[in-house]
Amino acid sequence: MLFLGMQTMDTWAEIEGKRMHDPLFLKQYQQKSEDSYMPASATTTSSSSKQCVMFPGPVIVGAGPSGLAVAACLKEKGIPSLVIERSDCIASLWQHKTYDRLSLHLPKKFCELPLMPFPFDFPPYPSKKQFVMYLEAYAKKFGINPSFNRTVISAEHDKTLGRWRLQVIGPNKEEEEHTCRWLIVATGENAETVTPEIEGLTGFSGPVVHTSMYKSGQHFEGKKVLVVGCGNSGMEVCLDLCNHNGQPHIVVRDTVHVLPREMLGQSTFGLSVWLLKWFPIEWVDRFLLLISWFMLGNTARFGLKRPNTGPLELKSETGKTPVLDVGTLSKIKSGDIKVKPAVKKIMGDRVEFIDGQTEEFDAVVLATGYKSNVPLWLKETEMFSEKDGLPRKPFPNGWKGGKGLYAVGFTRRGLMGASLDATRIAQDIEICWRRAGTYQHIIN
Numbered sequence: 001m002l003f004l005g006m007q008t009m010d011t012w013a014e015i016e017g018k019r020m021h022d023p024l025f026l027k028q029y030q031q032k033s034e035d036s037y038m039p040a041s042a043t044t045t046s047s048s049s050k051q052c053v054m055f056p057g058p059v060i061v062g063a064g065p066s067g068l069a070v071a072a073c074l075k076e077k078g079i080p081s082l083v084i085e086r087s088d089c090i091a092s093l094w095q096h097k098t099y100d101r102l103s104l105h106l107p108k109k110f111c112e113l114p115l116m117p118f119p120f121d122f123p124p125y126p127s128k129k130q131f132v133m134y135l136e137a138y139a140k141k142f143g144i145n146p147s148f149n150r151t152v153i154s155a156e157h158d159k160t161l162g163r164w165r166l167q168v169i170g171p172n173k174e175e176e177e178h179t180c181r182w183l184i185v186a187t188g189e190n191a192e193t194v195t196p197e198i199e200g201l202t203g204f205s206g207p208v209v210h211t212s213m214y215k216s217g218q219h220f221e222g223k224k225v226l227v228v229g230c231g232n233s234g235m236e237v238c239l240d241l242c243n244h245n246g247q248p249h250i251v252v253r254d255t256v257h258v259l260p261r262e263m264l265g266q267s268t269f270g271l272s273v274w275l276l277k278w279f280p281i282e283w284v285d286r287f288l289l290l291i292s293w294f295m296l297g298n299t300a301r302f303g304l305k306r307p308n309t310g311p312l313e314l315k316s317e318t319g320k321t322p323v324l325d326v327g328t329l330s331k332i333k334s335g336d337i338k339v340k341p342a343v344k345k346i347m348g349d350r351v352e353f354i355d356g357q358t359e360e361f362d363a364v365v366l367a368t369g370y371k372s373n374v375p376l377w378l379k380e381t382e383m384f385s386e387k388d389g390l391p392r393k394p395f396p397n398g399w400k401g402g403k404g405l406y407a408v409g410f411t412r413r414g415l416m417g418a419s420l421d422a423t424r425i426a427q428d429i430e431i432c433w434r435r436a437g438t439y440q441h442i443i444n
């Protein structure tokens with residue numbers, strides 16, 4: 001196992017400062033990492049059990065849109081980064097864990113990553129395939145080659161070394177250790193699925209799938225399906241089931257804001273962003289609810305009661321996203337999708353609801369969302385809350401912690417929030433990076 005003492009640490013910082021700006025080293029590093037991922041041997045040590053890698057630049061955990069965005073912003077400033085990804089591809093959430101009919105929920109101009117717009121000929125709401133194509137082109141443009149099939153199982157700041165130590169499990173279950181001065185957490189708000197605790201769920205006689213495993217309604221043709229959860233995914237899965245001749249029933253436990261995806265010829269999201277520049281949030285909320293009422297009617301009549309707090313205020317206070325309707329509501333109105341209250345318990349294929357009714361179902365789809373996995377691996381509690389794995393400081397201040405720790409994509413503001421974080425992080429790291437460069441000139 002690699003060990004460096006206090007004195008060695010300063011020497012290391014010096015060497016690191018020099019090497020970071022040494023084009024030959026970087027070229028060699030890049031070449032090596034493209035070939036075999038491991039960097040130049042001078043920064044790699046190994047014991048019989050573990051490979052130890054000292055990376056000169058920031059290490060980014062996660063190769064989703066957030067990880068790619070920050071790697072690109074760093075690259076543009078001439079700062080190399082190492083992206084570690086547990087899956088076998090970039091944007092694994094989009095490639096492996098989303099349903100076929102998914103398109104971006106928000107218009108493309110609010111979803112593009114820094115430094116590269118979507119292709120002009122993409123539709124306003126690109127499909128998941130187009131979004132993945134865009135991300136692949138993005139990674140290629142900025143020469144981002146993540147290290148795939150590597151899971152970070154622990155990361156801790158080493159005071160003596162002045163660096164972060166990461167324990168990583170590689171593709172063949174081998175253990176590796178990486179150290180870095182800057183650690184960027186990009187594992188996302190959707191890293192692990194949330195499964196509700198429902199009595200009897202594990203004994204349900206039919207299939208039970210989380211939306212992360214749901215691909216298409218074609219597998220549920222003619223089946224009576226209970227969809228638990230009424231966020232954007234739950235609503236869209238119901239529509240998909242309808243379109244494949246399934247019989248969806250949606251469980252609506254809480255109040256929910258459903259807004260039309262577009263109003264007054266513009267995207268509801270875009271209009272809200274624009275209105276917020278001029279008016280207080282309560283006024284904009286009232287306006288959105290008024291237009292929604294004209295367009296959708298009183299949603300409470302169909303079992304979708306609205307919260308007392310307006311949609312934007314609720315999003316800002318709790319992170320709860322309003323549902324942007326893409327056609328589900330008209331299917332609820334027509335009775336093709338049935339609304340059900342919360343589930344009390346499940347017995348075999350029979351589901352009992354809290355109003356005492358019981359009904360048989362062929363399958364259950366859990367549209368119950370995701371959570372961060374940061375508390376499972378990051379040994380740090382100042383910046384990240386152990387409770388929900390999100391930064392403790394509210395937006396827009398949650399991106400920076402102490403000791404070179406950063407967070408990208410935890411603002412509950414989607415890809416736009418991630419892009420903002422990425423830009424700020426790269427600017428912040430650049431300052432230290434340039435300082436190290438100046439130091440190099442002095443010692444030369």
Ligand SMILES: Cc1cc2nc3c(=O)[nH]c(=O)nc-3n(C[C@H](O)[C@H](O)[C@H](O)COP(=O)(O)OP(=O)(O)OC[C@H]3O[C@@H](n4cnc5c(N)ncnc54)[C@H](O)[C@@H]3O)c2cc1C
Pocket residue numbers: 061062063064065066067084085086087090091092093094098102103104105106110111150151152153186187188189190191233373377408409410413414415416418
């Ligand atoms: C169905 C759906 C639709 C959405 N639509 C939109 C939209 O239209 N517009 C919008 O702005 N936002 C949207 N979002 C929200 C958000 O923008 C996306 O979830 C986006 O993918 C977040 O990017 P990310 O990189 O932060 O996280 P992710 O895409 O989740 O990427 C995180 C990566 O980290 C990896 N990882 C996790 N833990 C580890 C570990 N320990 N070691 C190594 N790697 C690890 C994961 O495998 C993953 O690849 C949507 C979300 C969902 C679920």
